[in-house]
Amino acid sequence: MLFRIPRLYDSHTHFLATGELASGLNLQSLKSAEDITNWDLSKESFRRGDWIVGFGWHDSQWSSAPHKDLLDKLFPNKPVYLAKGDGHASWVNSAALKELGLTSETGILTETVHLQSWDRLPKFTPSQQKNNILAGCKVYNNAGFTHVRDMTGSESLWNSLTELEGENRLTVALEENFTCYDLQGFEDAMKLALYAKKHETALLRSRGIKFFYDGSLGSETAYLSKPYHGLPNGPRGKVLWNLSDVEVMIKRTWEAGLEISVHVIGDEAAHDIVALARKISAQGFVGRLNLEHVQVLRPETIQMMKPLHVRCHMQPCHWLSDRVWLKEKLRDLYRYVFPWGALQAAQIPISFGCDSPVEPPSFVANQKALEESAKDRIRAFTGSIEQTHAHPDAQYAPNSYSLIEEGVVKEVVFCGKSLL
Ligand SMILES: [Zn+2]
Known part of the structure; x- marks a missing residue:
């Protein structure tokens, strides 16, 4: 099949997040919550201010739920914010909760709290x-x-x-x-x-x-x-x-x-x-x-x-x-x-x-x-x-x-x- 499409249009997109994912920390292949310990999260392009920010994990096949404790062990002082691939939740550590002025038992933020937190992340340069x-x-x-x-x-x-x-x-x-x-x-x-x-x-x-x-x-x-x-x-x-x-x-x-x-x-x-x-x-x-x-x-x-x-x-x-x-x-x-x-x-x-x-x-x-x-x-x-x-x-x-x-x-x- 050959298609010739004039002005090929994507009518609903999150443009900057798409660019950020292309050049930033893409977690789509994260196999489990624990798998995060095998990743190198320290790259400069993964940083926003002093935060580590990633996107794209999906936990539907994971044996255990993501939890802030795991991130706290890796990063006790540096805020970490990992957005879920469906755009409706994020996995954060205690340092991030502190910066955001939030409390959470699990470190999983959802819906409005997640979206508002996303908006409050430090700006890119x-x-x-x-x-x-x-x-x-x-x-x-x-x-x-x-x-x-x-x-x-x-x-x-x-x-x-x-x-x-x-x-x-x-x-x-x-x-x-x-x-x-x-x-x-x-x-x-x-x-x-x-x-x-x-x-x-x-x-x-x-x-x-x-x-x-x-x-x-x-x-x-x-x-x-x-x-x-x-x-x-x-x-x-x-x-x-x-x-x-x-x-x-x-x-x-x-x-x-x-x-x-x-x-x-x-x-x-x-x-x-x-x-x-x-x-x-x-x-x-x-x-x-x-x-x-x-x-x-x-x-x-x-x-x-x-x-x-x-x-x-x-x-x-x-x-x-x-x-x-x-x-x-x-x-x-x-x-x-x-x-x-x-x-x-x-x-x-x-x-x-x-x-x-x-x-x-x-x-x-x-x-x-x-x-x-x-x-x-x-x-x-x-x-x-x-x-x-x-x-x-x-x-x-x-x-x-x-x-x-x-x-x-x-x-x-x-x-x-x-x-x-
Ligand atoms: Zn959308």
Whole structure:
């Protein structure tokens, strides 16, 4: 199969984390908690200030859970922060807890505490940051991507990107979103998004505000309408925000002419947000709503999306990783999982991406997931994958395309210039 994709777009990604993973401490091959004692963690590129920072471990196959004691033995005084590969937890030592002003029996931080701690890690030096950005560009370009939508903006990232574009070294067109975790964080994110909007360039665009409404299916924190594993009165996941606060944020974001992007993985989470957006629209507020992941959606929620300016950002590659436990975890809700076919039938705009560094950026993996999921009771996506993976704006970094043949990236052209 030969694909020629214009403006090959990863519509949901964590750009800097991807670059940091490429040049930093990558723990994806950590075999057990104890295995960490065999690793050399002392390299300069693994440092942020005096912290040791790593990313990517997965403990699903480990015989014992990760614990702070193990890190304390190796590093009694130096703070260590090791983020889990799913982006929803971190493994830290006592020195890190002390610096963060936190207490924890296990040294495992999850969800909001984990994300807020991540934000408080010491900054990279400016030259480390530029190297990480360039490493990120390379990861995307090698996978064929020329356009990315970043979910994790910051002022220093934006400024470094602008500088690199000025130096003619930026090889992706990047849309930026700014994440917030509480209402105070929302004010800061708004300031940044508006600042960036004022300083947009040919390659850099500021889109708006992103927040997490629920968790993930893997951690059973995505908010579902029915209990996990079909357990009567069992847990259905959780939400991280009051809807009254969300209402304030959506109105303010739309009034400022920015987009709101909401992490919604469970069907009930998506339903809450779509119902709220309908209510806000009925009051005369107009703006764009991006729904991130939407891994489970009920048909009535999809119907309710129709009058909204909505786009769903989906990552088929997640299906490849999650397929082994999806049916058991979701039971009755399995029929609503990864609803790209249902969204397409309802003519709701979709964009595809990979959520790197949770999954590596890969058009090929997404194409494979779409093909294989159709054999596993997932309603087939019959639209054009080239179109769904292209940036929708033909004027944005035009003269960009990628050729992918038999799963191999053959050619990447960015703004008329060949990259590979
Ligand atoms: Zn993400």
